[in-house]
Amino acid sequence: MPHRLPCVSAVHPVESSRLRSSRPAPPQGAGNRLVYVDWLRVVAVAGVFAVHVSEVFNPYDEWHIANAERSPLIGEIAVLMAPWIMPLFMLLAGVSAWFSLSRRGNGAYLRERVFRVALPLVAGTLLLVPPQVYLERRLKHQFSGSFIDFFPHFFQGIYPNGNLSWHHLWFLAHLMLYAVVTLPLFRYFQGDRGRIQLRRLARLTTGRAGLLWLALPLMLERNLLWGVFRERHYLTADWSNHAVLLVAYVYGFILAGEPWLGIQIDRQWRRALSFAFACTGVLVYLTWTNVLPYGLPAPYAAGYLVFWAFYSLTAWAWMIGLLGAARRFARRENGVLDYGRHIGYGWYLVHQPVIIAVAYFVVPWQASVGLKFVVLTSLSLAGTLVGAEAVRRIPVVSTLLGVAPARNHAVGATHAPI
Numbered sequence: 001m002p003h004r005l006p007c008v009s010a011v012h013p014v015e016s017s018r019l020r021s022s023r024p025a026p027p028q029g030a031g032n033r034l035v036y037v038d039w040l041r042v043v044a045v046a047g048v049f050a051v052h053v054s055e056v057f058n059p060y061d062e063w064h065i066a067n068a069e070r071s072p073l074i075g076e077i078a079v080l081m082a083p084w085i086m087p088l089f090m091l092l093a094g095v096s097a098w099f100s101l102s103r104r105g106n107g108a109y110l111r112e113r114v115f116r117v118a119l120p121l122v123a124g125t126l127l128l129v130p131p132q133v134y135l136e137r138r139l140k141h142q143f144s145g146s147f148i149d150f151f152p153h154f155f156q157g158i159y160p161n162g163n164l165s166w167h168h169l170w171f172l173a174h175l176m177l178y179a180v181v182t183l184p185l186f187r188y189f190q191g192d193r194g195r196i197q198l199r200r201l202a203r204l205t206t207g208r209a210g211l212l213w214l215a216l217p218l219m220l221e222r223n224l225l226w227g228v229f230r231e232r233h234y235l236t237a238d239w240s241n242h243a244v245l246l247v248a249y250v251y252g253f254i255l256a257g258e259p260w261l262g263i264q265i266d267r268q269w270r271r272a273l274s275f276a277f278a279c280t281g282v283l284v285y286l287t288w289t290n291v292l293p294y295g296l297p298a299p300y301a302a303g304y305l306v307f308w309a310f311y312s313l314t315a316w317a318w319m320i321g322l323l324g325a326a327r328r329f330a331r332r333e334n335g336v337l338d339y340g341r342h343i344g345y346g347w348y349l350v351h352q353p354v355i356i357a358v359a360y361f362v363v364p365w366q367a368s369v370g371l372k373f374v375v376l377t378s379l380s381l382a383g384t385l386v387g388a389e390a391v392r393r394i395p396v397v398s399t400l401l402g403v404a405p406a407r408n409h410a411v412g413a414t415h416a417p418i
Contacts, residue, residue, distance in 0.1 A: 039330035042340035047085045065359045084318035087248040094252020113179045116402040121172040123400035130154045135360040168352040202260035210268045215316035218244045219309040269324015276317035346388030346403040354383035
């Protein structure tokens with residue numbers, strides 16, 4: 001059943017006491033939507049698509065399939081969005097977790113996560129990932145047989161030295177883990193004592209640093225967990241950078257449960273967005289001057305810690321700015337949003353296999369980077385739209401991948417897990 005956050009963007013501070021209930025916000029009517037969150041989900045999927053297309057030509061990363069000639073200009077697409085695109089996804093997933101737990105017991109909530117997250121992770125790893133690895137091995141002349149011949153080899157070794165991988169579905173693995181480990185914390189937040197703590201947290205955002213001080217946990221987690229998630233020395237694809245997702249997930253849940261934070265976002269988002277653009281300008285400058293990614297200091301050196309603290313602060317500033325802009329401007333329903341909220345999950349699942357399949361044929365061309373980029377983008381976009389539509393129209397596949405089937409489009413869809 002769809003839900004929305006209380007509309008607090010127009011609430012005056014003196015009226016905020018009316019919002020300070022000690023109980024979780026009750027579910028809203030079935031006809032209501034969190035419109036701005038739905039818009040942000042569509043934008044986030046489009047952003048991930050853009051990043052993965054750009055990775056084929058990105059000189060700052062080594063992706064699954066890469067063009068021989070790279071383009072720093074195209075690579076800046078990844079530099080622009082890498083700090084915030086996946087944390088934004090996880091923050092929106094935290095919002096969905098609030099509403100799911102508001103109307104479900106623990107058992108029902110975990111069952112929903114299994115069918116919407118864990119099952120698609122397993123099914124997608126078996127259905128969507130092997131073709132990607134196969135095409136990569138073929139292009140790099142590491143395998144010469146058919147896909148049927150390759151499939152048994154998919155289970156040999158761990159990627160990239162071996163073949164077994166979940167590729168872009170790593171996000172679902174993180175999300176499933178977070179859903180389990182945060183359940184006690186989230187139930188605490190929905191209780192009387194937890195609501196008091198959330199109100200205290202929200203009041204701290206009225207100081208000089210405002211909401212930006214909430215980036216501190218992101219900075220600490222990103223730096224302290226490097227020893228657990230060893231980076232791959234790529235600016236936009238290292239695993240230790242993904243560690244910020246847990247904090248973003250918790251923040252999304254808190255945002256849905258504490259209306260005062262929405263008031264502060266409405267007040268501070270312009271300043272945060274300006275700061276985010278300035279920080280991204282610094283990142284772009286560092287890449288164009290070849291300081292990044294290969295000039296990063298050694299792990300845990302002072303310069304290393306400063307850089308990744310700055311990177312995490314940039315991510316949080318973007319999230320505040322985008323949330324505020326969406327709350328201010330993304331309020332209207334239209335056909336694109338209605339379609340996107342039903343099939344956006346399918347877009348996310350199929351977009352990377354499509355990009356890799358198209359890149360497999362485009363990369364060997366004797367053509368300019370610009371032409372290849374335009375062709376790859378156009379064909380991959382068309383293939384993603386068609387592929388996601390096909391997935392939701394095949395009942396068994398739509399069930400395995402957790403995508404709402406086409407027959408449910410007219411009656412609405414529950415909040416997506418991402």
